Amino acid sequence: MSFLAITRSTLAKDIRIEWRSKDALNAMLFFGLLVVVIFSFAFDPTAEESRRIAGGLIWVAILFAAVVALNQTWARELRNQVLDGYRVSAAPCTPLFMAKALGNFIFVITIEALMAPLFIAFYKLRALGPAWELLPVALLGTWALVVNGTFFAAVSLRTRSREIMLPLLLFPLSIPALLAMVNATTAILSGEESPRFWVALLIAYDVIFTTACLLTFEMILEAE
Amino acid sequence: MKRGLTFLGVLTGLLLSFALYEALVAAPTERTMGDVQRIFYYHVPSAWTALLLFLINFAASVIFLLRRNTKADIVALVSAEVGVVFCTVVLVTGPIWARPVWGIWWAPGDIRLTTTLVLWLIYLSYLVLRRFSNSSQTPVVAAVVAIFGALDVPLVYFSIWFFRTQHPSPVIGGGGSLDRQMAMVLLINWAAFLCLAGLVCWTRYLLEVAKREVDEAEALETLYEGSR
Numbered sequence: 472m473s474f475l476a477i478t479r480s481t482l483a484k485d486i487r488i489e490w491r492s493k494d495a496l497n498a499m500l501f502f503g504l505l506v507v508v509i510f511s512f513a514f515d516p517t518a519e520e521s522r523r524i525a526g527g528l529i530w531v532a533i534l535f536a537a538v539v540a541l542n543q544t545w546a547r548e549l550r551n552q553v554l555d556g557y558r559v560s561a562a563p564c565t566p567l568f569m570a571k572a573l574g575n576f577i578f579v580i581t582i583e584a585l586m587a588p589l590f591i592a593f594y595k596l597r598a599l600g601p602a603w604e605l606l607p608v609a610l611l612g613t614w615a616l617v618v619n620g621t622f623f624a625a626v627s628l629r630t631r632s633r634e635i636m637l638p639l640l641l642f643p644l645s646i647p648a649l650l651a652m653v654n655a656t657t658a659i660l661s662g663e664e665s666p667r668f669w670v671a672l673l674i675a676y677d678v679i680f681t682t683a684c685l686l687t688f689e690m691i692l693e694a695e
Numbered sequence: 696m697k698r699g700l701t702f703l704g705v706l707t708g709l710l711l712s713f714a715l716y717e718a719l720v721a722a723p724t725e726r727t728m729g730d731v732q733r734i735f736y737y738h739v740p741s742a743w744t745a746l747l748l749f750l751i752n753f754a755a756s757v758i759f760l761l762r763r764n765t766k767a768d769i770v771a772l773v774s775a776e777v778g779v780v781f782c783t784v785v786l787v788t789g790p791i792w793a794r795p796v797w798g799i800w801w802a803p804g805d806i807r808l809t810t811t812l813v814l815w816l817i818y819l820s821y822l823v824l825r826r827f828s829n830s831s832q833t834p835v836v837a838a839v840v841a842i843f844g845a846l847d848v849p850l851v852y853f854s855i856w857f858f859r860t861q862h863p864s865p866v867i868g869g870g871g872s873l874d875r876q877m878a879m880v881l882l883i884n885w886a887a888f889l890c891l892a893g894l895v896c897w898t899r900y901l902l903e904v905a906k907r908e909v910d911e912a913e914a915l916e917t918l919y920e921g922s923r
Binding site for chain 1: 760813817820823829830832833835836839840842843844847850851853854
């Protein structure tokens with residue numbers, strides 16, 4: 472089977488499971504909702520203030536919520552020894568990784584789309600810069616979180632208390648991506664400066680880590 | 696082997712005492728900062744030593760992935776552990792020095808400050824992974840994570856480079872002027888710190904080798920008991 476065929480069938484399977492159970496989506500959505508509400512109680516910002524802090528709030532909320540989905544990525548495959556089946560099958564493992572990362576990407580983007588109206592309502596947001604630029608920032612930033620998150624979820628499979636291990640590994644490495652996402656969003660919302668540098672940094676981050684993940688994933692999958 | 700370790704220990708002791716005297720007594724007092732500037736002789740050598748150890752960790756991780764050599768894995772573990780200790784020294788002495796000189800403990804937008812902090816966090820998470828992971832494949836997983844950490848460092852640097860920086864530009868090779876005697880004291884201190892790092896790493900290396908031998912012997916014994 473070709474790379475694309477394996478990616479497509481694995482991705483379709485994951486989306487089908489998620490569509491029927493909605494485990495990860497519901498958990499992420501409820502978690503994100505809680506973060507939005509708690510932050511809005513904690514800060515109660517005016518429209519002017521929220522333009523400055525919303526970039527940080529949105530992405531921290533998304534990061535925490537994404538961990539919920541990322542933790543389930545591989546744990547689901549441990550039941551019934553599915554992962555062992557992957558290991559012994561002749562199929563290459565990079566399309567498997569790609570499918571998992573794309574699946575998480577779709578889930579997290581869905582959550583972002585559902586949470587965006589909440590943020591706008593709770594924080595009285597109105598972008599002073601060109602709002603469409605938020606779209607590439609969201610896509611690139613989400614991929615940055617999800618590609619490393621999927622990879623480190625596989626790494627933490629081998630550890631004790633793996634649910635705690637994932638954020639411990641993922642957050643330090645995600646600092647440059649998070650910094651770029653937050654600053655790009657704040658730049659667009661406040662309309663004061665161009666987010667171009669931060670978008671370039673996100674592209675570099677995505678390219679470097681996607682390559683690194685694809686090159687080393689086999690070693691992680693085979694490690695047992 | 697044993698004699699080499701003793702020799703390095705004696706050398707480290709002598710160099711450290713000499714460097715302490717040089718830094719606290721012999722070095723000239725800085726004109727504007729006064730005596731507090733003497734922390735420089737500990738802050739900068741620790742930073743250089745930590746960076747060198749992280750570099751060794753990266754090289755050892757790559758070598759391990761290519762050759763699957765146990766020695767390389769132990770070197771990676773040991774250099775990360777000792778590197779984190781020296782990095783902690785940098786992060787503790789930095790604010791102590793910054794408070795009287797800049798008037799603040801911490802400058803959040805500063806490039807080297809923040810890069811050092813993120814570096815420290817990354818290697819701490821590497822050590823946590825090694826501690827929490829208990830399969831025989833821990834070295835492979837850890838080496839991959841070490842490489843990811845090393846890839847992250849330039850990105851962290853560039854992301855913070857966009858902010859204005861408060862830290863003085865590099866003293867050596869950065870166009871800054873450093874008094875010749877101060878530079879001498881700095882280098883003596885660095886030599887002493889390198890010896891100390893080498894001594895600690897060597898001892899820790901021997902300890903880790905012994906620990907693995909014991910673990911292996913225990914595993915064999917359990918197998919033997921089980922088969923009887």
